[in-house]
Amino acid sequence: MSAFADDGRHRVAVLVRDGVLPFELAIVHRIFGQARAPGGAALYEVVTCAPVPGPIHTDADFTIAVTHGPEALAEADTVVxxxxxxxxxxxxxxxxxxxxxxxxxxxPGTRIASICTGSFVLAAAGLLAGRRATTHWRSSARNRERFPDVEFDLDVLYTDDDGVLTSAGAAAGIDLCLHIVRTDHGAAVANEVARGTVVPPHRDGGQAQYVNQPVPDPRTTSTRRAREWALENLHRPVTLRELAARESTSTRTFTRRFRDEIGTSPGRWLVRQRVERACALLERTDLPVEAVATAAGFGxxxxxxxHLQSVLGVSPSAYRATFRGRSAGS
Structure with missing residues (x-):
């Protein structure tokens, strides 16, 4: 009997093992389970499977009953x-x-992803050889020593190397799954899932911002006012001096605070916000590409x-051709 319904939805199989982290398992079901087409139809079906079905111990004080075995992997479009x-x-x-x-x-051709230290399984299976990947920073030394043929990048929250994806720490699995939804169905669908989960649709920076860093005092380090102002003025040039002035500080101090708080530079953050604004306009409007560029502040x-080619790997026209109909519900 098939693990999946024969209804055309994208099939996601989550492969769990003894000691699985329930939070990471729940991420996959939560993010993909919320993705909906404009008419409300579910876009994904998610099933949990194990090498041997039956009770699976978690790293908490309970077990989960897994009824599907490895045959579910043979039917999946994406394996996590x-x-x-x-x-x-x-x-x-x-x-x-x-x-x-x-x-x-x-x-062959199935998209494969890992969350956090699940990268060990992908690397040990040879699926990451010659690829760029990431994992939890605490496991980085062990990974690099054991798998020298893998290019581990700890300055990112997730990687996507031609259909083989990895995420950093557990919560970065949310970023990875939202990225997959965004890749499959566009920013509008992914943003709606993010809103329903009450998480940012895209987090900037890598996991270095979370390593041995004291919790910043929002009274002295917040750059929120500057960021809010920037988002209201994306259509025009925004300078570092203007951003720093919003927080009544020098550009050097502002840049340091911004990087500590957001995990990336003000310039890179601005580019990402402009790309997201452009994607939303390409999906939801019929504005000419030149008008979208102006509205998003690219000039x-x-x-x-x-910038779209650098961040997303596609041109504006290709992005619109892929996602305009889906966002509009046609």
Whole structure:
């Protein structure tokens, strides 16, 4: 019997192991489970499977009953591997036979993703060889030592290397799943899922901002007023001096506070906000590309084209062709 309904929805299989982190498992069900087409139809079906179905111990004080086995992986369009407490002290040898056999069920061309230390499974299976990936910063030294053929980047919250994706710490799994929804169905759908989950649709910076850093005092380090002002003025040039003036501080101090709080530079943050504004306009309006570029603050269509290509890997016209109909409900 098939693990999935035959209704045309994108099929996501979550492969869990003993010691699974319930939070990471829940992320997949929550994010994909909320994604809806303009008419309200669910866009994804998510099932949980295990190398051997039955009771699966979590890293908490309860177990979960998993009824689907590895056959679900053979039917999936996307496979997600959450982390497990076993990943904190992984064996140096090959994957355990049941897990290796389960992964062998995945069809060629299936999108594969890991959350947090689930990257150990992907790397040990050879799926990350020669690819850019990330994982939790606490596991970085171990990963680099054991898998020298993987390019681990700890300055990002997630990576997407031609359909093989990895996320940093557990909560970065939210960013990764929203990225997948955004890739599949556009910013409008992903933003609606983010609103329903009460999380940002896109977090800037990497996990370095969370490593051994004291909690900033919002009375002295918040750059909120400057960011709010910038978002209201994206259609015009915004300078670092203007941003710093909104917080009554020098540009050097503002830049340092901004990076500590947001995890990236003011300039990179501004580009990302302009890209998101442009995507929303490309999806939801029939404005010419030149008008979208002006409204998003890029100035010229050529400048916007370069930035969209850099951030999203597509041109404005290609993005609109892919997502305009879906956002409009046609």
């Amino acid at each position: 591997v959450p982390g497990s407490e076993a990943d904190h002290d992984p064996a140096d040898g090959p994957l355990e036979p049941p897990l290796a056999a389960a992964l062998a069920n995945i069809r 010229t269509a050529g400048s916007m084209r370069l």
